[in-house]
Structures are given as structure tokens and as C-alpha cells.
Amino acid sequence: MAFRRSLAVRTFSISALLLILVHGSFCFYLPGVAPEDFRKDDTLKVKVNKLISTRTQLPYTYYSLPYCPPKKIVDSAENLGEVLRGDRIENSPFEFKMRAPKMCKxxxxxxxxxxxxxxxxxxxxxxxxxxxxLDNLPLVVPVQRRELESATVYQLGFHVGLKVHIPGSKGDKYFIHNHLAFTVKFHRDLQTDSARIVGFEVRPFSVKHEYDGKWEDDNTRLTTCDPHAKHTVMNSNSPQEVEENKEIIFTYDVEFQESDVKWASRWDAYLLMSDDQIHWFSIVNSLMIVLFLSGMVAMIMLRTLYRDISKYNELETQEEAQEETGWKLVHGDVFRPPNNSNLLCVYVGTGVQFFGMTLVTMMFAILGFLSPSNRGGLMTAMLLLWVFMGLFAGYSSSRLYKMFKGTEWKKTAFRTAVMFPAIVSSIFFVLNAIIWGQKSSGAVPFGTMFALVFLWFGISVPLVFVGSYVGFKKPAIEDPVKTNKIPRQIPEQAWYMNPVFSILIGGILPFGAVFIELFFILTSIWLNQFYYIFGFLFLVFVILIITCAEITVVLCYFQLCSEDYLWWWRSYLTSGSSALYLFLYATFYFFTKLEITKLVSGILYFGYMLIASYAFFVLTGTIGFYACFWFTRLIYSSVKID
Structure with a gap:
């Protein structure tokens, strides 16, 4: 009785705890930092970030241009992801007081x-x-849509200036945006009278300011400003031209607007910069097509294999049953270790490392930890997860290596830990040297480079060796059938079973599963837009896994039916070839969507997309390999071999 009472109390306690956690989950805001309350006349710190351009893809620090600096420039602490993105956050001379408007400061x-x-x-x-x-909110410029009067889109940052061609003049004239009309939106708490910032907007103007008398800094009265008017700029039709020996006066306004938007929803306007209807419709359309094709392939494969296996098991005494199809005839060679088996183990281990990194990253992103409000969080998480997933990379490569009767597991572990990062690091180092030559803030500093090397050799490499040691100590994976000592001769294959042709065909369907989502990913990276629909991205990732597995299994089955047992490398390359189509699509995107004209920017684009395609090859190739590995072991262990 006492035991039952104790058990009931424990059950009630656990249930109460779960209810508290569930209730608390509605109050906990995962993305970004904790909210900050501001009272009237509290100081608001405006920080400046990098200068960006979709035409060059080379970021620069704000003070690389001769803008007005504060008395002392102070760099904000940036995480690893922000540094790699080229963010350089610094203080500014703009001084705001909460709910205290300023005119023509x-x-x-x-x-x-x-x-x-x-x-x-x-x-x-x-x-x-x-x-x-401002308060972790990026500055945006509201732009009214012409087709919809009530709809407003937001563009990140404001242009440095404008270039105008005036008829009759010899060349183009350049005008600088030297007057900024800021609007700070806040949501007020009626009980405490404190407020939280929920919007940060600006309207830039080019104004040729004029003043009377001698210049006396802040005490000078500008005749081009009217502090009593709603729009303080009076002569905005006379813009400030950029020319040598020209005098430029930088000014700004601050207006505060109360908003009904709550702090937890303040990023909604920023995340709706693109046409969501097109985005959602395209994603759903792509998923439906891929799901339909995957269902058809799975149904055909299940019916065909079930008939083959049943027929062989029922007619095992009839010799003619063994000659009806070819996949059973190669049972003595299908598990023969392939050429360059060590390299295959390395690539499979690296693919497992990528798969684990991608899966866990998406989980964190879906939960909201890696939202756009957490600048640099996505890249930081990917790097750290890549490092710690080295444990699984070493384990998987070592297990496969031991199955191939390998004995020098340390060499395989070292190659697994070094080969892929070395190739990527070489390309990255060349690109970083080019960026450094352009004096861009996108160049990775030496301190960050040292941190990356430490993560690689100080954490990732040891973890790969630990995983390899554990994997090699495990019993070797036994083949379901015995392997003949003498290799069987492979008959002449039909033209459509040519390795190059079948590999290229196999990569089309996996690429088709992701190419629409790929458009939005490329847009967010190269056109400086936010990417936030991680739920759809996770669904696309699941569909990619299913598609890679099924198309590779189908082509592997056809290959074995043709009495070609060299499936190890082909299974990896079949789904991995989708990376080729990804790179070709990136090339198409470059010439159709981007306006990059400089050679340096083009080299950076194709260099980074080459790294992305290589990583995609490793990921999809490993998925296809393990699908075929499971498939071949399943079918050859299901039939009776004399």
C-alpha cells in the first residue's frame, strides 16, 4: 500500500512537472536575446554594421568610408559566425533618447x-x-509596393547614395544620402510605462545643407532645416553632390511611434520581405511531385523483389530458377571489396559527419535557436557540430574499413579527419587571400583562422581517432553470403547501363527534390535576405534522403540484374552526382539573377559554390551508399543460396 502511494505521488509529481514545462513553453521566447525595457529618456545605442552590395559580394566596415566617427570607435564582441560572415559591429555618433524626438540633429x-x-x-x-x-534590430527602409497600396516591403539598410545621369552633362553625377530620418517603433507597457523597441526604420535624403555665419558644430543653425515642420528637410530638391572639395553636413531626425506589435513578434515584418505565397506554393508543389515519384519507385521495387525472392525460395531445387534473373548469379562477388576501398571509407565517414551536422542543425533551427535574430548563430552551430560529429565519422569509416579486411585503421582515421577539411581549407584560404587583397571586412582575421585550425586539429582530429578506435574494436560486419576467390567476369552491358550514363541519370531526381528550395537559399545568401522557413527546409531534407535512397537502390537493382557487381562506388556516385546539377544550377543562377560584373566577385561566388557542391556530393553520396548497403544485405540474406 505504501509502495502504491509512493508511486502515485511520484506519478503526480512528474505529471505536474510536465504541465509546468508545457505551460512554460508558451512563455519562453527562443529566438534572439532577452527583451530590454526602456523608460523615457533612456539612452538608445545605435550601432553600425558592414556595408554590403549584391553587385560585389564584398563587405566593408562602416568607417572604411569617411563617415562621421564617434569620439572613440569601439568594436562589439562578435561570435565566430559573425566574423566569418564579415559582420563588423561598431558604435556610432547617433545619440537617441527613448521617446525624445530630435529634428535635424x-x-x-x-x-x-x-x-x-x-x-x-x-x-x-x-x-x-x-x-x-538598434536593440538587435537591423535598420530597414520601408518601400511601398506599386501594385498594392497597403502593402509595404522592407529592404535591409539604405543606399550610400544615388547615381543620376543628367541630360546635357558630360557624365553621371553622384549624390550622397547625408540626412537620415529615423523612425523608432516601440510597444509600451501601460502598467510600468516602460517600452520595448519593435521597429527601426529610416528614410534617407540627399540634402545640400546651408547655414548662416560661421560654422560652430552643433550650435550652427541650418537654413535648410525647419525644426517645427513635420518634414525637417526643406530643400531636399537640392541634393548633396559628391565632388572633390565639396562640403558635406551629415544630419538626422528621430521620430518615435507607438506600435501594437509585441516584442515577440517584432521580427515578423523583417521575415516577410519576399512573396511568401510563391514560396509556399513552389515548395508544396515540389514536395508533392517528389513524394509521388518516390511512392511509385517504392511500390515497383517492393513488388518486383517480393516476386523474385519468393520464386527463388520456392524453386530452389530447379537450376533454371537461378538463371531467370542475374542478381542472384553474382552472390559470390557482390560483397567483394572495391578498388580504393580506403578512399571509400574516408568519404563515407565524412558523409556521416555531414549528415549528423545537418540533421542536428535543422533541429536547432526548427526550435528557433538559429533564427535571423541570432546573427552568426547558424554558421557557428554548423562549425561546432561539424567538429563534434567527427566522433561518428571515425566510427563509421573504421567499421566499414574493418569489413573490408583492413588492418591499418590509423591511416584511415587520419585521412577521414584531414582530407575533406584540407580540400575545403585550401579553397577557402585562396578565396580569403583574394578578399584580403580587396581590403574587405569579409577577410577572416588571423585570430579567427587560428581558432578554426584549433577546432580542426585540437578537437575534430582527436574525436575522429577516438571514434575510429571504438569502431575498429567492434566485431567486423559479416557478409550474408560468401565471396568467391576468383572474380566473376562481368558480361557486356547495354548502353543505358553505362556507369557514366546511369550515374548522371541518378542525380537528377535528388536535385529535383531541392532545386526550388535551393533558389530561396541562394537568394538569402547572395541577395542579403533572411531565410527563416526551416520547417519546410527540414521536410525537403527528409524528401532528399528518401529520394537519394530510392533512386540509388533502383539503379543498383538494375545493375545487379545485369550481372554487374561493382556497386560500391557507383552507389556513392549515383546520388552524389546531384552535386553536379547543383553547381550547374548555381551557374545558371549567377547569370540570370545576379548582377555581378567584377572578376573578383565572380571568383568568390564560384569558389564558395564549389565548396557547397562538394559538401552536397559527400552528403548525398553517403545516403545513397548506405541505402544500397542495406538493400544488398537485405536481398542476399533473404534468399537461400546453396
């Missing part, structure tokens, strides 16, 4: 020399945009 006055004028013109030519941050 003077920041500074500068006189352009030849070098400064040239730098401004170059950035205006390349359509660079200025990024700022």
Missing part, C-alpha cells in the same frame, strides 16, 4: 578630398547599402 561636417570623393563614388557605383542595428 547635426552629426558632423566634412570636406571631401580627392580620395574620399573617389571612395564614395565607387561605393555608390556598386550600390552599397549601409547597415545599422
Amino acid at each position: 547635426v552629426v558632423c561636417k566634412i570636406t571631401l578630398d580627392a580620395k574620399s570623393a573617389k571612395e564614395f563614388k565607387a561605393k555608390i557605383d556598386d550600390e552599397y547599402r549601409v547597415n545599422m542595428i
Whole structure:
């Protein structure tokens, strides 16, 4: 009785705890940082971030241009992902007071020399945009859609300036945005009178400011500003031209607007920058097509194999049963170790490492930990997960290596830990040297490079060796059938079973499962937009796994029926060939969607897409390999072999 009472109390306690956790989950905001409350006249710190351009893909620091600096420039602490993205967050001379509007506040006055004028013109030519941050919210420019009067889209940052061709003039004229009309939206708590920032917008103007008398910094009265008017800029029709020896006065306004948007929903406007209807419809359409094809393939394979296996098991005494199809005739060679088996083990281990990293990253992203509000969080998580997944890479490569009767597991472990990162690091080092030569903030500093090397050799390599040691100590995987000592001769194959042709055909379906989602991913990376629908991305990833497995199994079955037992490498290359189509699509995207004209920017684009395609090859190839590995072991263990 006492035991039952104790058990009931424990059950009630556990249930109560679960209810508390479930209730608490509705109150816990995962993305971004904790909210900060501001009272009236509290100081708001405006920070500046990198200058970005979709035309060059080369970020620069804000103060690489002769903008007005604060008394002392202070760099904000950035995580690993932010540094790799080229983010350089610094303080600014813009001073805001909560719910205290300012009209035509003077920041500074500068006189352009030849070098400064040239730098401004170059950035205006390349359509660079200025990024700022307030309370972890990026600065956006609201743009009214022409087709929908009530709809507003938001563009990240504002342009440095404008280039205008004036008829009758010798060349183009350049005008700088030197007056910024900020709008800070806040949500007020009526009980405490504190407020939280829920929006940060700007309208940039180019104004040729004028003043009376002698310049006295902040005390100078500008005749081009009217502090009593709603729009403080009076002569905005007279823009500020960028020319040598020109005097430029930088000013700004601050307006505060109360909003009904709550703090937890403040990112909604930022994440709806693209047409969601097209996005959702395209994704669903792609998933339906791939699911239909996958269902058809699975049904055909199940029916065919069931008939073959049943027939062989029922007619095992009849010799003619063994000659009806060819896949059973190669049972003595199908598990013969392939050529370059060590290299295959390395690639399979690396693919397992990538698969684990991708899966766990998506889980964190779906939960909201890697939302756009957590700048650099996605890249940081991917790097750290890649490092710690080295344990599974070593284990899987070592297990496969021992099955191939290998004895020097340390060499395989070293290759698994070094080969793929070495290839990627070589390409990355060359690209980083190019970025460094352009004096871009996208260049990875030496300190960060040292941190990456430490993660590689200090953590990843030891974990790979630990996994390899554990895997090699395990009993070897036994083949379901014995392997003949003398290899069987492979008959002449039909043209459609040619390895190159079948491999290229096999990569089309996996690529078809992801190419629509790939468009949005490329857009978010190269056109500086937020990517946030990780739920759909996870569904696409699941469909990719199913598609890679099924198309590889189907082609492997046809190959074995043709009495060709060299399936090890072909199974890896069949689904891995989808990476070729990914790179070709990236090339198509480059020429149709991007406006990159500089050679350096083109090299960076194709260099990074080459790394992405190589990683995709390793991932999809491993999925196809393990699907065939499971398939061959299943069918040859299901039939009776004399």
C-alpha cells in the first residue's frame, strides 16, 4: 500500500512537472536575446554594421568610408559566425533618447578630398547599402509596393547614395544620402510605462545643407532645416553632390511611434520581405511531385523483389530458377571489396559527419535557436557540430574499413579527419587571400583562422581517432553470403547501363527534390535576405534522403540484374552526382539573377559554390551508399543460396 502511494505521488509529481514545462513553453521566447525595457529618456545605442552590395559580394566596415566617427570607435564582441560572415559591429555618433524626438540633429561636417570623393563614388557605383542595428534590430527602409497600396516591403539598410545621369552633362553625377530620418517603433507597457523597441526604420535624403555665419558644430543653425515642420528637410530638391572639395553636413531626425506589435513578434515584418505565397506554393508543389515519384519507385521495387525472392525460395531445387534473373548469379562477388576501398571509407565517414551536422542543425533551427535574430548563430552551430560529429565519422569509416579486411585503421582515421577539411581549407584560404587583397571586412582575421585550425586539429582530429578506435574494436560486419576467390567476369552491358550514363541519370531526381528550395537559399545568401522557413527546409531534407535512397537502390537493382557487381562506388556516385546539377544550377543562377560584373566577385561566388557542391556530393553520396548497403544485405540474406 505504501509502495502504491509512493508511486502515485511520484506519478503526480512528474505529471505536474510536465504541465509546468508545457505551460512554460508558451512563455519562453527562443529566438534572439532577452527583451530590454526602456523608460523615457533612456539612452538608445545605435550601432553600425558592414556595408554590403549584391553587385560585389564584398563587405566593408562602416568607417572604411569617411563617415562621421564617434569620439572613440569601439568594436562589439562578435561570435565566430559573425566574423566569418564579415559582420563588423561598431558604435556610432547617433545619440537617441527613448521617446525624445530630435529634428535635424547635426552629426558632423566634412570636406571631401580627392580620395574620399573617389571612395564614395565607387561605393555608390556598386550600390552599397549601409547597415545599422538598434536593440538587435537591423535598420530597414520601408518601400511601398506599386501594385498594392497597403502593402509595404522592407529592404535591409539604405543606399550610400544615388547615381543620376543628367541630360546635357558630360557624365553621371553622384549624390550622397547625408540626412537620415529615423523612425523608432516601440510597444509600451501601460502598467510600468516602460517600452520595448519593435521597429527601426529610416528614410534617407540627399540634402545640400546651408547655414548662416560661421560654422560652430552643433550650435550652427541650418537654413535648410525647419525644426517645427513635420518634414525637417526643406530643400531636399537640392541634393548633396559628391565632388572633390565639396562640403558635406551629415544630419538626422528621430521620430518615435507607438506600435501594437509585441516584442515577440517584432521580427515578423523583417521575415516577410519576399512573396511568401510563391514560396509556399513552389515548395508544396515540389514536395508533392517528389513524394509521388518516390511512392511509385517504392511500390515497383517492393513488388518486383517480393516476386523474385519468393520464386527463388520456392524453386530452389530447379537450376533454371537461378538463371531467370542475374542478381542472384553474382552472390559470390557482390560483397567483394572495391578498388580504393580506403578512399571509400574516408568519404563515407565524412558523409556521416555531414549528415549528423545537418540533421542536428535543422533541429536547432526548427526550435528557433538559429533564427535571423541570432546573427552568426547558424554558421557557428554548423562549425561546432561539424567538429563534434567527427566522433561518428571515425566510427563509421573504421567499421566499414574493418569489413573490408583492413588492418591499418590509423591511416584511415587520419585521412577521414584531414582530407575533406584540407580540400575545403585550401579553397577557402585562396578565396580569403583574394578578399584580403580587396581590403574587405569579409577577410577572416588571423585570430579567427587560428581558432578554426584549433577546432580542426585540437578537437575534430582527436574525436575522429577516438571514434575510429571504438569502431575498429567492434566485431567486423559479416557478409550474408560468401565471396568467391576468383572474380566473376562481368558480361557486356547495354548502353543505358553505362556507369557514366546511369550515374548522371541518378542525380537528377535528388536535385529535383531541392532545386526550388535551393533558389530561396541562394537568394538569402547572395541577395542579403533572411531565410527563416526551416520547417519546410527540414521536410525537403527528409524528401532528399528518401529520394537519394530510392533512386540509388533502383539503379543498383538494375545493375545487379545485369550481372554487374561493382556497386560500391557507383552507389556513392549515383546520388552524389546531384552535386553536379547543383553547381550547374548555381551557374545558371549567377547569370540570370545576379548582377555581378567584377572578376573578383565572380571568383568568390564560384569558389564558395564549389565548396557547397562538394559538401552536397559527400552528403548525398553517403545516403545513397548506405541505402544500397542495406538493400544488398537485405536481398542476399533473404534468399537461400546453396
